[in-house]
Amino acid sequence: MKVLDLRCSHGHTFEGWFSSEDDFQGQLTGMLLECPLCGDKSVVKCLSAPRLNLSGASESAGTALEHPAPSAPPSDTRNDSSVASLPPAALQAAWMHMVRRVMAHTEDVGERFAEEARRMHYGETDERAIRGQATLAQTEDLLDEGIEVMPLPLPDDFKDRLH
Numbered sequence: 001m002k003v004l005d006l007r008c009s010h011g012h013t014f015e016g017w018f019s020s021e022d023d024f025q026g027q028l029t030g031m032l033l034e035c036p037l038c039g040d041k042s043v044v045k046c047l048s049a050p051r052l053n054l055s056g057a058s059e060s061a062g063t064a065l066e067h068p069a070p071s072a073p074p075s076d077t078r079n080d081s082s083v084a085s086l087p088p089a090a091l092q093a094a095w096m097h098m099v100r101r102v103m104a105h106t107e108d109v110g111e112r113f114a115e116e117a118r119r120m121h122y123g124e125t126d127e128r129a130i131r132g133q134a135t136l137a138q139t140e141d142l143l144d145e146g147i148e149v150m151p152l153p154l155p156d157d158f159k160d161r162l163h
Contacts (some may be wrong), residue, residue: 008035012092019149037092038153068157102152106131114138 002018012035024045027033033043085093106129109116115133119125131152134142136163142149 005046006033006043007046008038008040010035010038010040011088012037012040013089014092037095041099043115065090099154103128108132114142115140117147117149118145121145 002024004018004024005013006014006016007013014036016024017025017032028043029044031041035043086142109130109132111133113130113134116130116132117127117129120127120130134149139149139151
């Protein structure tokens with residue numbers, strides 16, 4: 001198994017697991033790789049240190065290198081300037097934390113998003129936290145009506161992995 005550090009053209013870094021170098025190259029040339037954060041298919045392999053199993057090396061040292069301690073989830077009380085000053089890996093972690101939170105605490109209404117948002121806004125149904133899909137025109141119409149919405153772009157295959 002090869003674990004590679006990858007980066008998209010937007011600078012997002014992520015890990016990819018492949019059965020071999022040929023597997024990686026095949027997926028790369030077939031445009032099957034995409035950034036899990038933005039969906040960009042322009043992916044390159046980064047330099048990374050290989051994992052070596054050396055006899056006599058302590059198990060705890062290997063474990064520390066393979067599985068660094070996870071950072072604490074981002075605080076909900078951070079201000080904008082403190083989040084903006086985080087290193088890229090911490091920004092990615094903060095984004096993932098936020099997306100997981102949105103997915104866990106909202107109801108997916110799918111393509112009925114604009115309709116449901118209007119029904120809540122005009123008091124036709126109880127207010128609740130929803131998410132779904134809306135076209136650009138639908139989003140602009142909602143905003144014109146004073147209904148606050150926020151886009152959260154996610155690659156299609158990423159949505160299933162967050163649940």
